[in-house]
Amino acid sequence: MKKNFTCINCPLGCQVEVTLDENREILDISGNSCKLGEKYVRNEIKNPRRMLTSTVKLLGSKYYSVPVKTKEAIPKDKIFACMKEINEVEIKAPVNVGDIVKRDIASTGIDLVATANRTN
Ligand code: SF4
Numbered sequence: 561m562k563k564n565f566t567c568i569n570c571p572l573g574c575q576v577e578v579t580l581d582e583n584r585e586i587l588d589i590s591g592n593s594c595k596l597g598e599k600y601v602r603n604e605i606k607n608p609r610r611m612l613t614s615t616v617k618l619l620g621s622k623y624y625s626v627p628v629k630t631k632e633a634i635p636k637d638k639i640f641a642c643m644k645e646i647n648e649v650e651i652k653a654p655v656n657v658g659d660i661v662k663r664d665i666a667s668t669g670i671d672l673v674a675t676a677n678r679t680n
Pocket residue numbers: 567568569570571572573574592593594595596597598
């Protein structure tokens with residue numbers, strides 16, 4: 561089986577082709593111009609992760625919400641669970657960039673942090 565990826569590590573956007581066996585083990589990787597492309601597709605196949613950005617409800621402020629992101633990339637299959645928790649979060653102003661909004665979001669071991677300052 562062959563899978564195609566666009567490497568997102570630099571603006572070149574190499575088209576990388578991966579050949580897998582029936583157990584999804586990698587047999588061959590081609591089309592990447594450097595090792596970063598190989599590392600990228602190995603991660604995409606074995607442990608795909610994404611940074612998650614969103615907003616949470618803010619109380620006690622003229623602003624309705626505050627933008628947030630996961631401090632690190634989370635497993636792709638946890639995105640739905642994270643969004644469900646994010647939608648239930650309410651925090652009180654003031655909030656500063658980097659403040660932890662929710663610890664260990666969706667049991668990923670990764671915190672959700674604010675990405676903007678919000679006063680009352
Ligand atoms: S494989 Fe290397 S050169 Fe190609 S897009 Fe990825 S980082 Fe850039």
